[in-house]
Amino acid sequence: MLQQQPLTGNGPSNGRGLGVSGHPGMHALNSVHQPSQHRSDGGDSGLEGTENGHENRRDIGDILQQIMTITDQSLDEAQAKKHALNCHRMKPALFSVLCEIKEKTGLSMRNAQEDESQDPQLVRLDNMLLAEGVAGPEKGGGAAAAVSAATSSGGLSPDSSLEHSDYKSKLSQIRGIYHTELEKYEQACTEFTTHVMNLLREQSRTRPVTPREIERMVGIIHRKFSTIQTQLKQSTCEAVMILRSRFLDARRKRRNFSKQATEGLNEYFYSHLSNPYPSEEAKEDLAKLCGITVSQVCNWFGNKRIRYKKNIGKFQEEANLYAMKTALVVRPGDDSPHTPNSTGSGSFSLSGSADLFLGVPPVNGEQSAYQVGVQSNGNWLGRNSPPPGASPHSDHSDISD
């Protein structure tokens, strides 16, 4: 590399100043030019101390002169000069001077602070897309996780597999669009970068283009495209969120339980009418039996209790129906206490015997056996909350006492 020292700090330039003194970085050039005005001075430090140094300074001054007058010449002349400059033995020196000047100009300052540090927002979006199964590997992952989360927390019954596939297909649609767009952007980015790099390479024949400048330019392009990508990711996230909220919003997708499930729940309810508070274990059994979640069982019992209590008369018929049903399968003499499903039979008939102490369907609108039994015991209908430790395990005895 050529030494730069002799090119700077050499006193005032001539009045002509090469016509470039207005440029922010051109004071250096002025200084560069200056030696040409004092060619005979000699005796300076560095290169100036040698014959070679004098020679170099004179050459650079000549080159700059030529550059500055180039616009006054015809195109052919200019081309010839350009060629001459390209072939000039001092070209590398001038080139490095210009590089140094460029280094100090706006481009280097402007982008200094833009240097990469991962955008936290982008990281968040990436993580979310990964979690949702939009980004990352195609199979399993987020989509399946979202679906399983939906079933476990939202309480969708297994027969909502239709919705699952719907959700999956919609998610894969979003995924498809996302990846297509992402690919497009990446391709465009690559193309554009290549184009710009070619352009810079082309320009590097006539002006100094440092690798760092190319790097910065590429950085700028990538940042621009990354902004677009962020927007794409944001939109994708929004789409997934909307899809998810619709899918998970159980209210929106409320489905009545299957007849079998409702029957199972009712059987338990009416056979434990004196204390319709299933234990945790019983809830789990019921959930399993009815193909619903434990929380749905809780909801159902909560609703049932309050609605039954509010309008016992309305539920009389239903109560009688289940009383008959249950009575039919009661085994005479079987009074062993157990949870409904402890036998694993899938029927609540055995435990039902406890509350069927009257077991007789009422005739034409009279108070039902359940009603009499429950009220005479002053149980849950008369209180605001269940007794501490209320459990179906103990409720068998509280009526027959």
Next chain:
DNA sequence: AGCCATGATTTAGA
């Protein structure tokens, strides 16, 4: 469309 049934959610209390 209107009504009722029903599953889910919210709020307050113990």
Next chain:
DNA sequence: TCTAAATCATGGCT
């Protein structure tokens, strides 16, 4: 944390 009670929101029937 569980429950009662009120309320919301949807399904399904007429």
